[in-house]
Amino acid sequence: MEPSRPTGPVAGGTEAGPAGHAPAAAPTLESPAPGRPDGTAAAPGWNRFDSSWTIGLFGTAVGAGVLFLPINAGLGGMWPLIIATLIIGPMTYFSHRALSRMVVASPRADRDITGVVRDYFGEAAGRLVTILYFLAIFPIVLIYGVGITNTVDSLMVNQLGMDPWPRWLLSGVLVLLMSAVMVAGQRVMLIVTQWLVYPLIAVLFSVTLLLIPSWSFEGFGAVPAAGDFAMSLWLMIPVLVFAFNHSPAISQFSVSLRQRYGAGSVQKASSVLRVTSILLVVFTMGFVWSCVLALGPEGLQAAKDANLPVLSHLANVMGLPIIAWLGPAVAVTAIGSSFFGHWLGAFEGAQGIMRGMVDPQSRRFSDRGLRIGISVFLIASTWIAGVLNPSILGLIESLAGPVIAAVLYLMPMYAIRKVPALAPFRGAISNVFVVIAGIVAVGGILLSLFG
Template sequence: MVPHRTGSTSITQSTDAAPPAAHPDPRAQEPVHRRLETNWSVSLFGTAVGAGVLFLPINAGLGGLWPLLIVTVLIGPMTYFSHRALSRFVCASPEPRADITVVARTNFGEGAGRLITVLYFLAVYPIVLIYAVGITNTVDSLLVNQLGLQSPPRWLLSGALVALLMLVMLAGQRIMLIITQWLVYPLILILLGVTLYLIPSWDFSVFHGVPSAGNLLLSLWLVIPVLVFAFNHSPAISQFSVSMKHTYGPRASERASVVLRRSTLLLVVFTMGFVWSCVLALGPMGLQSAKTQNLPVLSYLANSHGSPFIAYLGPAVALAAIASSFFGHYMGAAEGAVGIVRSMVDRDGSLISDKRLRAAVAAFIFITGWIVAIANPSILSLIESLAGPVIAVILYLMPMYAIHRIPALAPYRGKASNVFVTVAGLVAVSGIVYGLVS
């Protein structure tokens, strides 16, 4: 096929030349769907902002101000280029309904495709469990510390909360996007309000001095994986890219890049502004105490700051962030689970219908999320040991390999951004492995 030109880039479906299509895709001339793109920008922001609001200030702040300053400069390009590459990987398939699991099997073969599908599931599914724990702890803390009520039985509270989140997802993608908007727009405003409100509490004295070059590099090496996780919205990228393909056809990759730029800008401005404000207001001792209590930083602030404003807005922000992030990560986890079954058990769908399979996946995620929420493991340990390494491989390294392997992605080869993403991915993976071993 003749390449479809989209701005400065192009997506080719084959290396062999072929006559131009007699009937060009009418979607190539369609106008930009502003509302759809805005909805997805907000949804992608919501997918990532949960971890950034809940746990990023704790681990990133404990490394000191200088590493935090450096990663503040780096995280924007890291987030945009990596997610853009993953979206291009999905958009490279001409099949509008082909998600990341289908594209992986098509381009890498059944064996490698299955492996990528399993890794994709393992990168996303633990985060769904993390949010099941997070929302249970946040609501329990709100009931006890702000409302003065007794802590309800954990099995009952966690079951009700996880079931409520699941009901939104089972209502459909359109309903999920609408509810995400209701959550994220107020979340952005409240985040900004909390960030500005904490300014009088800033204390730079506890972070005095400049670390040695060795300590600075070590802290930077260990904090990058935390940033990779906190700004990760890859679980929603596959369905987002499928939506772009359905709407724009050959222009999908071009328009997806525009949306991703907007979501990245939102994340860097609002999340990193919030992180800096929390770190400077709490100091190292407060951050360590929040980590020890296994609480989101906002819940800790609500309990320790002594301000009615923070006491009630803190848990509200945490709940909105958890819910919006849960929705995006559930999409990825369900997609990966369905892909595993389809690739290993029922490839043609003759044994299990799509409806029955998705219902079974929903039941599995609900039951396991409920069990983990009752067990209440350390959230940061789950992030570091389960989610972090696989996310870095799937988000940073796999798309770079695909660009050099898949003919449809040939126009994107030889770019400086590819080197940047590859190096960032290797640093993230090595930092995670070092943290686990040490």
Template sequence: MSITQDIPLSNEGETLSSWNKHDTRWMLSLFGTAVGAGILFLPINIGAGGFWPLVVMALLAGPMTFIAHRGLARFVLSSANDKADFTDVVEEHFGRSAGVLISVLYFLSIFPILLIYGVGLTNTVDSFMVNQLGMVPPPRILLSGILVIGMVAIMLAGEKVMLKTFEVIVYPLAAILFGLSLYLMPHWQLPQWDVVPEFGELSLTLWLAVPVTVFAFSHAAAISSFAQAQRRHYGQQASGKSERILKRTSIMLISFVLLFVFSCVLSLSPEQLAEAKAQNVSVLSYLANIHDNPFIVLLGPFIAFIAITSSFLGHFLGARESFNGLVSKHTKLSEKSTDKLGIVLMIICIWFAAVMNPSILGMMEALSGPVIAMILFVMPVIAIYKVPAMKQYRGKVSNYFVLVVGLLAVSAILFNF
């Protein structure tokens, strides 16, 4: 069931090379889905391995991000059904049994992230009210309920409101990341260029850094709805337009996020990065502690709030669509009843997790991670060589590149787990 049906086909006079507000809003929504709270830990997770592994991963991040998400979008658009979502496409191409299994795993890879964001959003606002505003926050059950229902209300308002919300919150997020990157430049400590780790040590560091990089830039949860929206808006040009939007999204992600990562890593010593990793705090919290800068202290909660909000919206989009597709196809419930049931159940679960405030982040990331890697990197490549509708993509070097990255990500996550 498509949940973004309030923008009709309206591509009159537009060409494949043209760019318009529709494209910009989807680029921002995909950027916002990718830039979640994880970005605040990315400099520590990648930078702790040393400077040269960081350089290698920075070079690989762009191709990894663009090729993988392009493959998933192509997979969704390969259906013979113009209104097919991810659940429809996997059943069409892989059969009913395998399709149901993949769809269930897809939902379970997204939904735990929503629970994480429900907890994170509540904690961020509660901490801001106590420490920065000097207020007594309302009871946790009330605060979390207002925040969760508020986020879901944005999604229920439709695609236009959702895209406009992304447009409002992503610009300041990108601006603040850029501003912080510039602020840290005077504190840069240039690395020792001649100190190169041994091959075995470098290989191990890179292997374990692959999943961190993959999921820091992942916006897979929104790709199915994104692809459907382009098919509705552009018709036969959907594949080409999707690729163009995804390319600009990847460039925007790499530009802002990697500048932020390099600036943070170069302003901290290897010992400080190791200490921050041991303390399990975000890079902004650690920078605020060592610089004693009120500007960073105030910006930290704000960045966390808009990063979590933007990523919550994108992941809710994917979870809602996945739930609707699974339940409506395999029960007697109508699409409208399924949608209402899914929204109520997800609100209750996210709200409950936010109230209970469990320490489940690492476990959920470990459970979600391998499935996301399989769906984003491995499955589209398998489909290219199995599905006749995707045969034009066979024999490309990019297929083997993204397949290897996906397998490395899965194996590294399981190794860490």
């Protein structure tokens, strides 16, 4: 499938633009309204267009990451989890706002993040960003190949009473089924994900409430030593970054706002991202706390040892019949919906690398041949990952989380520091906070490699 340029917000990791909103002509950032300390104009009040983007960004973040976050976050104990709950909202909001500002501050309204980086830093930097995006997204595609295989295997054995399939066969069938949605075309993918994301959100919230009677604070009361506390929080940060990440949608979100609101897009982006971050913290951390308190330390460790999403493990150990069936179904739905969007991102990243560095003149590979080659590569690598069954949390901690953090947290801060067009955003204390958070997240890979 050849990806087309997205035009609207993303739900469940894929584009789902609000209907009926054509880009409107608007003033540029060079003629801001007076009275704004950052030199930008005021935007109109909240409207349906903004709500559509809020839901789209929310759906982008709520995917498979949230199903593994309770395991990693809860194993560190209650006190690191409390700190994580307090800081993840500002981390998410300020980092995504900075990435958005890189796009909306550009005087060229049609530029996405890759074009903006080329404008700001040159062609070499544009190529580097393409590589980083691919490195940030491709491991997540592999993670979903592992997750879907383990989840369906658990469903077949524990809920359906079936004999397990050979892992190579089960993983191959599942990866091919998910890939078939992508091969069918972007329109089919959008239809499938739009039907998945809203029931997913509703059911996850219902599960959060259903677990309340099973809450127990036993085993969480002890205050850890300072060193253990810091280490637990540090290990938690990369998975938090992954679970709350909606950066794949930020570029087109920013382009859409830039075309609609012009100079007011900076203020409007801040407003939409603030609401999105609040919803994510309330929903995701509420789900995390409910799962952690229902399972307890021993249950969380058992889920990690089984390499299962938390809902699949809950389905195996809880006495509630509804959890036994909804748990695996929600896990499969979340992984599937997120897989589609990340496949598209990995495809685009691989295509950009090939066309930008390997075959810029299209002499070695035709467009059709390149599409087939990249699709075969993604299918084969995801299938192999599903068969080998590497540690999902290990992949997130050591690769996906830190690379996403480098692109999402550190690159925008460097741009704000160096690019004249972003000068109005310098000097804020939030910039220091984002840099520190990014360094901590990227440091997770050093801990995994050399710890």
